[in-house]
Structures are given as structure tokens and as C-alpha cells.
Amino acid sequence: MGVLFYLIAALTLAGGLAVLLLKNTVHCALAVTVAFAGLALFFLQLDAQFAGFAQILVYIGAVAILVVFAILVTRGSTTPVGQVFSESWLVGVAIAAGVFALFGWAVLESGRALPHESAAPAVTVRDIGNALVGRYVLPLEIVALLLTAATIGAVIVAMHEKEGSK
Amino acid sequence: MVTTLDQIFIILRNWITGFLPQAWRPAVDVVLGVVTIVCLFPGLFALTTVFERKGLARIQNRLGPNRTGPFGFFQPVADGIKSLTKEDIVPLNADAAVHFLAPVVLVVTVFMGFAVLPMGRNMVLVDMDAGLLFFFAMGASTEVTVFMAGWSSRNKYSLLGAMRAVAQMISYEVVLLLSGVSVVMISGSLSLVKIAAAQNHYTGWLPNWYIFTPWGFAGFVMFAIAATAETNRSPFDLPEGESELVAGYHTEYSGFKFALFFLGEYLAMFSISGLGTTLFLGGWSAPFSFLTWVPSWIWFFAKVMVSIFVFIWMRGTLPRLRQDQLMNFAWKFVLPFTLINLMVTALWRFMGEGWERWVVCTLILAAVFVLMGKVGMGREHLGPRSYRYAE
Numbered sequence: 396m397g398v399l400f401y402l403i404a405a406l407t408l409a410g411g412l413a414v415l416l417l418k419n420t421v422h423c424a425l426a427v428t429v430a431f432a433g434l435a436l437f438f439l440q441l442d443a444q445f446a447g448f449a450q451i452l453v454y455i456g457a458v459a460i461l462v463v464f465a466i467l468v469t470r471g472s473t474t475p476v477g478q479v480f481s482e483s484w485l486v487g488v489a490i491a492a493g494v495f496a497l498f499g500w501a502v503l504e505s506g507r508a509l510p511h512e513s514a515a516p517a518v519t520v521r522d523i524g525n526a527l528v529g530r531y532v533l534p535l536e537i538v539a540l541l542l543t544a545a546t547i548g549a550v551i552v553a554m555h556e557k558e559g560s561k
Numbered sequence: 562m563v564t565t566l567d568q569i570f571i572i573l574r575n576w577i578t579g580f581l582p583q584a585w586r587p588a589v590d591v592v593l594g595v596v597t598i599v600c601l602f603p604g605l606f607a608l609t610t611v612f613e614r615k616g617l618a619r620i621q622n623r624l625g626p627n628r629t630g631p632f633g634f635f636q637p638v639a640d641g642i643k644s645l646t647k648e649d650i651v652p653l654n655a656d657a658a659v660h661f662l663a664p665v666v667l668v669v670t671v672f673m674g675f676a677v678l679p680m681g682r683n684m685v686l687v688d689m690d691a692g693l694l695f696f697f698a699m700g701a702s703t704e705v706t707v708f709m710a711g712w713s714s715r716n717k718y719s720l721l722g723a724m725r726a727v728a729q730m731i732s733y734e735v736v737l738l739l740s741g742v743s744v745v746m747i748s749g750s751l752s753l754v755k756i757a758a759a760q761n762h763y764t765g766w767l768p769n770w771y772i773f774t775p776w777g778f779a780g781f782v783m784f785a786i787a788a789t790a791e792t793n794r795s796p797f798d799l800p801e802g803e804s805e806l807v808a809g810y811h812t813e814y815s816g817f818k819f820a821l822f823f824l825g826e827y828l829a830m831f832s833i834s835g836l837g838t839t840l841f842l843g844g845w846s847a848p849f850s851f852l853t854w855v856p857s858w859i860w861f862f863a864k865v866m867v868s869i870f871v872f873i874w875m876r877g878t879l880p881r882l883r884q885d886q887l888m889n890f891a892w893k894f895v896l897p898f899t900l901i902n903l904m905v906t907a908l909w910r911f912m913g914e915g916w917e918r919w920v921v922c923t924l925i926l927a928a929v930f931v932l933m934g935k936v937g938m939g940r941e942h943l944g945p946r947s948y949r950y951a952e
Binding site for chain 2: 421435445448455456457459460467
């Protein structure tokens with residue numbers, strides 16, 4: 396904790412706010428990578444190397460690029476003329492506040508629910524690997540199956556469109 | 562004497578930090594390492610540009626740069642001064658902030674990759690538990706900067722180049738990661754220091770590098786293909802194909818920003834060569850057991866420079882691929898073959914010591930290679946070669 400924590404927090408929050416406030420959608424997509432990078436730095440600050448680097452690899456390397464591609468391909472990159480806030484912003488704020496309250500409550504309660512957890516355990520990448528293919532192999536395989544199904548589905552959707560246009 | 566020469570840089574660093582109070586030493590150690598990397602690799606980059614232009618000229622029956630200094634060796638100095646003094650033109654329509662950030666972030670992320678490469682015995686800036694993952698994470702971040710450069714220029718060639726580059730880098734990154742995974746499976750560690758150390762022993766006087774195993778050889782070939790595509794080098798240089806896209810995503814960059822892109826590209830070549838060296842070519846270990854008296858850092862840099870030479874050689878030899886050929890090659894050949902290589906690696910791991918695993922793994926890989934070639938090329942009808950314009 397200390398200065399570093401507040402610096403990273405400021406960076407992450409600035410990225411998140413920029414996503415909401417900027418008008419150009421590509422700028423928003425680039426701002427979200429800043430927020431992702433901030434989250435990765437948080438993981439690294441907590442000595443969770445695997446989670447931090449996976450965050451960079453997956454979110455900055457793949458998700459951000461995917462978002463950018465989606466924006467460019469669907470012609471969403473033109474700057475909107477009117478206001479950027481939608482009509483139903485009040486409902487949005489209410490839902491966000493609710494979710495934040497739930498998470499905050501869960502985090503604050505965790506101290507009481509797990510009183511015997513001492514200092515943070517030193518988890519190496521090797522431990523994560525062993526856990527993934529040992530104890531948690533079934534969830535891992537289910538996720539893999541789900542992703543494969545999603546990929547095949549995406550390919551089928553794309554193929555269908557192509558045949559229709561011929 | 563041999564150990565002194567081998568550890569000369571470590572000794573030098575400790576001598577310098579010896580003058581400082583104890584509390585400062587860790588920080589100064591890191592600063593010295595960073596300064597060395599930041600000075601050394603751009604210097605190597607300057608040398609490489611001369612070698613590349615000279616080498617390409619030799620391949621194409623020309624002379625190459627021969628005016629600045631003896632044999633044109635001061636050409637990079639002249640180029641550097643030129644790009645420093647050139648006017649920095651930013652297009653009126655360009656997105657100024659993103660346009661400025663793109664080359665800076667690119668060079669920074671590329672430099673970060675060097676932090677985990679062991680460049681000699683004990684010569685690594687940060688020995689991370691997840692070093693390989695860190696390297697790939699930094700490599701993935703460069704894709705965003707390429708997109709930033711292409712999009713912010715507001716130029717159709719730049720945008721096309723950036724889209725091509727990003728599509729290509731994402732496709733080949735999968736292969737790069739998976740071929741690295743096979744090494745991790747055998748060495749049992751994500752730390753590049755441990756991977757290099759695991760290859761540093763000898764059978765007789767022959768080295769135990771991973772490239773000298775069936776799965777390692779197949780993995781290295783796939784890694785080399787993916788590395789060439791990741792660094793946008795010929796024959797995968799479509800994103801910056803001069804004849805089609807002017808210069809791709811850095812068309813609208815001039816002056817020193819262009820030089821930064823150029824630097825970033827070459828630094829990426831160095832770092833990916835360093836990674837390939839560490840993963841498959843034994844890192845800093847000597848090629849024969851009777852050559853271990855040569856300092857380890859000489860071996861590392863010799864291997865990196867040989868890889869760079871192969872890059873240049875390929876650039877002078879191979880024609881550029883088409884976009885559809887590039888994508889088909891990645892998804893229909895390289896990726897499936899790398900996945901099968903992963904299975905073979907697992908088989909190698911569990912068959913234990915002995916000659917059987919050599920035969921079985923080699924046979925499986927050769928059979929798969931031939932079969933995939935037959936199936937993939939089955940639909941192509943390659944008649945006799947016809948020349949339309951060159952006869």
C-alpha cells in the first residue's frame with residue numbers, strides 16, 4: 396500500500412472515467428486498455444504475477460484488439476453528434492451503485508468470514524498450474540468445451556452470412 | 562581467469578555499487594542494468610542496419626552503402642543525425658495525442674521484453690517466476706500500439722496496414738505461445754533463467770539443447786515462422802509492404818518518430834531472437850563442452866546475431882506472401898502442427914529415457930508433416946511454372 400497504490404488507483408480510475416466521458420469510441424477503446432493495464436499493475440503489486448501477466452496478455456493483447464476491431468468493422472468509430480449520455484442514465488447509476496454496494500459488502504465481510512487466514516500465501520505459477528490440471532481439472536475442461544462451442548458457433552454464423560450473399 | 566571473464570559485467574557492476582551505501586545498492590543495480598540494455602541494443606541496431614543493407618546488396622548483386630566512412634560503416638550515424646534534424650510532420654487530420662503516443666509506447670513495451678532474457682550466466686535484469694509469460698504479455702501490448710499508429714494517422718493505407726498487422730500478429734501469437742509451451746512442459750518452469758540452465762549440460766561433448774530433440778526441432782521451426790510473422794519481417798511483411806501500402810501503419814510518421822518505429826521493429830527482432838535462443842538454442846550455454854571456457858554472454862549474443870543473419874537472409878531470398886495465403890498458412894498448417902507437437906512433447910515427457918521415444922516421436926512428427934502437406938496441397942494444382950513477363 397501507500398503512494399504506489401494511490402498512483403495505480405488514479406491511473407485505473409482515470410482510464411475508466413475516460414471510457415465513459417470521451418466522445419470518440421476508438422478513444423474509449425484505448426482508454427479501456429489503460430484501465431486494464433492499471434488492474435494488471437494491481438495484481439502485480441499484490442505479488443500475483445500470473446494473474447497480472449495473464450491480465451495483460453488476455454485483456455490488452457486480445458480483448459482490447461477485439462473491441463477495436465468490432466468498432467472499426469461496424470462503423471461505430473464516427474463521433475456522435477448529440478450528447479454521449481443515454482436517456483436512462485439514472486437507472487444505470489442505480490444498478491452500478493447496487494453492484495458496487497454488493498461487492499463492497501462482500502469484501503468487508505470476508506475479513507469476518509475467514510478470520511483464520513493469516514498473511515497472504517505465497518502462490519507460485521507452478522501451484523496455479525498444479526491446481527488447474529489437478530483439483531480443478533473438471534471446471535477447466537468445461538470452460539474449454541464452452542469456448543470451443545462458442546468458436547465453432549462464431550465460425551458457423553460467419554459462414555452462413557457468406558453463403559447468403561452469394 | 563575464465564570465471565572472471567565470464568562474470569566481468571557482474572563484477573564491474575558490483576565494483577561500481579561498492580562505492581555506494583548499502584541501502585542504495587539494489588536500486589542502483591537495476592538502474593545500471595536498464596542503462597546497459599537501453600544503450601547496448603540500439604547500438605546493436607545501428608550495426609545491424611549496416612549489415613542488413615550490405616547483406617541484401619550482396620544478395621542482389623549491388624554494393625550497398627559505401628560512402629559514409631570506411632565501407633559505409635558510419636551510415637547509421639548519418640541516418641540518425643538526418644532523422645533527428647528532419648521536420649516532424651503530423652497530418653492536420655491526425656489524432657495528435659494518439660499519433661504521438663504510438664511510437665513511444667511501442668519502444669517502451671519492446672524494451673520491457675529484454676528485462677527477463679538471461680544474456681549470460683547470472684546476467685538477467687529481473688529473474689521472474691513467470692518470465693516467459695511476462696515476455697509474451699509485453700509482446701501482446703505492441704499490437705495495440707500498431708493499431709494506434711495506423712488509426713490515428715487518418716490515412717487509408719495506414720489503417721489497412723494496421724489492420725493487416727494486427728490480424729497477422731494475433732494469428733501468429735497463438736503459435737508463438739504454444740510452441741513456447743512445449744518447452745515449458747519439458748523444463749517445468751516459466752522462468753527463462755531456469756529454462757536456459759536446464760539446457761546447460763552435455764552428453765559427451767554434445768549439448769542437450771531442446772532443438773536437438775524431435776519435438777524441439779519441430780517446435781523451433783514453428784517458433785521461427787511465428788517469430789518472423791510477429792516482427793513483420795519478410796516474407797510476412799504485408800503490413801508494411803512498400804509496393805502495396807506505401808509503408809503501412811507508419812506511412813504518416815516522419816523524422817525521429819519514424820526512426821522510433823524502425824528501432825522498435827529491430828528491437829523486437831533482437832528480443833524475439835533472444836527468446837528463441839533461450840527456449841531452443843540453449844541460451845548462453847556453449848555449443849560443445851570443450852568450448853565452455855568462452856564467456857557465456859559471447860555465446861548468447863553470437864546466437865542472437867546468427868538469428869538476425871537468418872532473418873536478413875530470408876528477406877533477401879523469399880517473396881512476400883498474399884494476405885489469404887498468410888492466414889491459411891497460420892490457421893490450417895502452423896497452428897494444427899504446433900498442437901500436435903504439444904501432444905508429442907507430452908508423449909516424450911512420459912515415455913522416459915531411452916531410444917524408443919526418439920523413434921516414436923520422430924515418426925509421428927514426420928508422418929503428420931507429410932500427411933498435412935499432402936492434404937493441404939491436394940487441392941492445389943501446380944502445373945509447370947509459367948512466366949508471363951520474364952521470358
